Amino acid sequence: MVLERNSGLENWFPNTSLTTVGVVRSVIECGILCKEAACVSIVYETIDRICHLNDRISNISECSWKLNTRHYSVFSGIIEGYDCDIVGDSCIKLLSAQLPWAAASAECASEGATLLNIDSNSEQLAIQQFMADQGLDNIWMGINDVTSEGDWRTEDGTNPVGYNNFNGGQPDNYNGNQDCAVVRQSFGYRWDDEECILPVYTVCEMKSVGFS
Structure with a gap:
């Protein structure tokens, strides 16, 4: 359905x-x-x-x-390919191809979704388990500091990041061009900054309940 x-x-x-x-x-x-x-x-x-x-x-x-x-x-409130049983108030979908951040964002937007936005510890834990189950090393997050270095904001640039789970010493803007965030398995599923042009696995997210 x-x-x-x-x-x-x-x-x-x-x-x-x-x-x-x-x-x-x-x-x-x-x-x-x-x-x-x-x-x-x-x-x-x-x-x-x-x-x-x-x-x-x-x-x-x-x-x-x-x-x-x-x-x-x-036929139901779920779009084909999205799983609404992993994260409490969201439905998520893993895209098959690894994409640069901008292309990943556009692909999610084409379905009315956004890149993954982890905003609580419970969602962080759910995503860790999801990545482990899927064997994923890195996935894009819907936050970046493209506009102003160190000012991490949500995908549309309007909201500063509230919940934060960057790894120790991160973000470090290595080589001066790491402006997009990933969840990194090798960091114990904590966050890291990465070059936006690199191909990374993508999880699209749709909030399933409530009004904006």
Whole structure:
């Protein structure tokens, strides 16, 4: 049971009546709200993260043009490939390819997700176990200090990092170009700064409950 994306309706907005829920944390949350309301599809605005509930599956002849929208038929509040049983309030997905940080961020964003953002000790422990189970040495995190050295912020640059689990002596900005954070197995799954252009395994995250 998944949210089934209808790529044929990308950027098409139904002319029929929609229930606008408002800003949500993720497309998963939009799907959950749809499921609770017994609607059959959603229209999700990827930039503004606005959730619209639809009581039908629209077709292009009944729609108007609206950029940056995605359409899903709703069978549950979970997108295929995401696991919602690992981290308490999140659903996560491991991408198959190792990617540079910017490409990893873009790939997660294309699904309405973000790079992994560890904001508590419980989430840290859950991710450690996940990495051990998957045999992962390093994974990207959604924090960086690209704009100002030492000022670590979340992926969109708006929020300073609250919870911190950098390894002793890190971040050290080795060779002056380490601006993206990883969880590093060899550091006991503590954090390290790394060059953003290097290919690293990527975990995408969607918050599954609550409003932003």
